Amino acid sequence: MSxxxxxxxxxxxxxxxxxxxxxxxxxxxAQRTDQTFADAGMTSLAFxxxxxxxxxxxxxxxxxxxELDQMRTVELIVAYLRNQGVADA
Amino acid sequence: MIPRPTRLYEAVTAAMDAxxxxxxxxxxxxxxxxxxxxxxxxxADLLDAVAPRGGSRVLIALANHPDYIATLLAxxxxxxxxxxxxPSLGPAEIDTLxxxxxxxxxxxAPGTEAAGTGAxxxxxxxxxxxxxxxxxxxxxxxxxxxxxxxxxxxxTRAPACIEFSAEAVTNAARTWAQASGLRPADxxxxxxxxxxxxxxNTTLMPSLFTGASLVLxxxxxxxxxxxxxxxxxxxxxxxxxxxxxxxxxxxxxGSLAEPTAEALRGLRLRLSSAAPLSAAVAEHVAHLSGxxxxxxxxxxxxxxxxxxxxxxxxxxxxxxxxxxxxxPRPDGAQVLHVRTASMGTRYLNCPGEFERAIAxxxxxxxxxxxxxxxxxxxxxxxAQPILNIGGRKFTVESVTDAIGxxxxxxxxxxxxxxxxxxxxCVGAAVQARSALEPATLRAFLRERLADYKVPEVIxxxxxxxxxxxxxxxxxxxxLLTTSFQQPVTGGR
Numbered sequence: 001m002s003x004x005x006x007x008x009x010x011x012x013x014x015x016x017x018x019x020x021x022x023x024x025x026x027x028x029x030a031q032r033t034d035q036t037f038a039d040a041g042m043t044s045l046a047f048x049x050x051x052x053x054x055x056x057x058x059x060x061x062x063x064x065x066x067e068l069d070q071m072r073t074v075e076l077i078v079a080y081l082r083n084q085g086v087a088d089a
Numbered sequence: 090m091i092p093r094p095t096r097l098y099e100a101v102t103a104a105m106d107a108x109x110x111x112x113x114x115x116x117x118x119x120x121x122x123x124x125x126x127x128x129x130x131x132x133a134d135l136l137d138a139v140a141p142r143g144g145s146r147v148l149i150a151l152a153n154h155p156d157y158i159a160t161l162l163a164x165x166x167x168x169x170x171x172x173x174x175x176p177s178l179g180p181a182e183i184d185t186l187x188x189x190x191x192x193x194x195x196x197x198a199p200g201t202e203a204a205g206t207g208a209x210x211x212x213x214x215x216x217x218x219x220x221x222x223x224x225x226x227x228x229x230x231x232x233x234x235x236x237x238x239x240x241x242x243x244x245t246r247a248p249a250c251i252e253f254s255a256e257a258v259t260n261a262a263r264t265w266a267q268a269s270g271l272r273p274a275d276x277x278x279x280x281x282x283x284x285x286x287x288x289x290n291t292t293l294m295p296s297l298f299t300g301a302s303l304v305l306x307x308x309x310x311x312x313x314x315x316x317x318x319x320x321x322x323x324x325x326x327x328x329x330x331x332x333x334x335x336x337x338x339x340x341x342x343g344s345l346a347e348p349t350a351e352a353l354r355g356l357r358l359r360l361s362s363a364a365p366l367s368a369a370v371a372e373h374v375a376h377l378s379g380x381x382x383x384x385x386x387x388x389x390x391x392x393x394x395x396x397x398x399x400x401x402x403x404x405x406x407x408x409x410x411x412x413x414x415x416x417p418r419p420d421g422a423q424v425l426h427v428r429t430a431s432m433g434t435r436y437l438n439c440p441g442e443f444e445r446a447i448a449x450x451x452x453x454x455x456x457x458x459x460x461x462x463x464x465x466x467x468x469x470x471x472a473q474p475i476l477n478i479g480g481r482k483f484t485v486e487s488v489t490d491a492i493g494x495x496x497x498x499x500x501x502x503x504x505x506x507x508x509x510x511x512x513x514c515v516g517a518a519v520q521a522r523s524a525l526e527p528a529t530l531r532a533f534l535r536e537r538l539a540d541y542k543v544p545e546v547i548x549x550x551x552x553x554x555x556x557x558x559x560x561x562x563x564x565x566x567x568l569l570t571t572s573f574q575q576p577v578t579g580g581r
Binding site for chain 2: 021022023024035038039040041042043044045046047048049051052053055056061062063064065068
């Protein structure tokens, strides 16, 4: 877990998850790779807040019709962002 | 099995044939009314594999897409009954509907975990799979003139299927089209699910009857997605729940590219309904684009008012032919009684429930309180608690029943919470016989409930009780709100 936390992009995304959910998904839970955001209790409304926050912060356009599966965990989001050319937070 | 009448199908297809070049689009695909009509015939034939023609009951649980319309037409053309459902319903809820309504086939997205996983299925296209349910039980009888089923769970524990006649559906559509000034030149961008009254009564059916074009995105309405669709299509009407409009508050006018700002200003109507619209959201959207038309409608009655958005304190003017008055219901509560020309007939799977909500003069007894002044409706509240998350209404009992079904649960309390940022969510305090992980309970609930009903906040432990053993509601609220990491500024 600490290795993950050393990654600033991951850390930023984790903070965004916590903020989007008003803390109902905490930092530790957000980083778990064995469960999706939905498993952790993130609602669709909180998820949309996260998606908009990601778009605004990183200047990406997230297509929820085709890229939804890439938004289900912090790990997947970080991989998606890196693939979009986002280097660091 | 009795074939359904085809008056609605005939009226809709006649209107579509009069406007063959009108379109239904997404960012990637586009269909004309003529293409949808032709494709409906193909789909009708495919459905033979999963349900016999002439009165089969077909649950359509799909996200928005142009081909949704082709499938709906296909079901109607077969003299079958379409029942429109939220695609996010849980497998157990769909199972309940199959048994309660006598559903023969389900059309859903491939790979969706849902009832009807029998061996017989047929792909209608890459997004739609029709599956035979194998239902062989006793089917509740339909009213003779029923041609459509739509679901509500606002007033019942499980989703109830409201039966509608062709007359009710066409009255709702034509009245709305007239009140909103819908013209063939209009283009509606609709983020609300077509199964919902907001989309069905104010957008889908009025557009099909008028020959007006539609954009039906299937994805979730992030603020970015709304902006991109508005910029690309330059619609005249935007249709979305308050939660979608709330997403626009992350964007300021100064942050928008000029084409986006111009397209937002080009909207002539921004329709909303179903959930309270916060003044802050309304003000922000008014600044970005224009006022939100937040009208009043009920699943059982259809649209009641039309609001042009210029009077945010009201819920709009009563539509032609609508009567609303304030009277006591049997328990004495003074509530709005509504009568429209677009009333449902009854609940297919909850015999007697609908009838109990109908007053002697045929009015529907709502749970809303308010007044009518000079033809304008003003709401003041509700006479009974109900959960309303992003415009999706459901009873507390629908959630507590599902939690109580877990073998380790001995008691629970469910309530609406307001997060520190002002968002509404569902919280559950649960008492169990043994250690029960919230994640375990959440997984259990996701099997049984639509996602939006699964509590976002779950706290497992002894429920706070007073000296008499009665659970203390405010202490439960306090317990649940401690889950938020920031100070809670509100509650309800």
